[in-house]
Amino acid sequence: MFSVTVRDHMMVAHSFRGEVFGPAQRLHGATFVVDATFRRAELDADGIVVDIGLATGQLGAVLGDLNHRNLDDDPAFAGLNTSTEFLAKVIADRLADRVHEGAFGAGARGLSGISVTLHESHVAWASYDRALRPAG
Structure with a gap:
């Protein structure tokens, strides 16, 4: 399996419901480093997984909404609760929608999966992996 990862970041404010979150139940800020990994079994006709420029731009656009x-x-x-895990899924799903809409170019039709990792700090992060349905 081949993969390409692009990185960006976002800053959000949010709060959580539930005693498990302790002081994070109050409104607080979070800065996430966001990695989006695109996977496919075989390289496309150009010998790449996905156009890195398009992937970087699309990740930036998805994060721009947040x-x-x-x-x-x-x-x-x-x-x-917009937990780190929850946000990783939101971003992965929004990227998948853009792949299927053609925003990543025709070469992205062969992508088989996306993984999004949100790094809360240098010691804690969460990821979400999802398959992509074949374009058709």
Whole structure:
């Protein structure tokens, strides 16, 4: 399996519900380093997994919808804990939607999976892996 990873970051504000979160139940900020890994079994006709420039731009666009925002104010997240794990899935799903819409170019049709990792710090991170359905 071949893979390419691109990296960006985002800063958000949010709060959590539930005693397990302790002081994070209060509104607080979080800065995440975000890695998006694209996978495929065989390289495309150009000998690549995905166009790194397009992947970088698309990751930036997805993060731009979340960056510098209070996620508690986003109706899409109403009643949900926007945990690191949850946000990794949101970003992976939004990237997958863009792959299927053609935003990554025709060569991305052969991608088989995406993994998104959000690094909360140098000692803690969470990931979400998802398959991509074949383009058709």
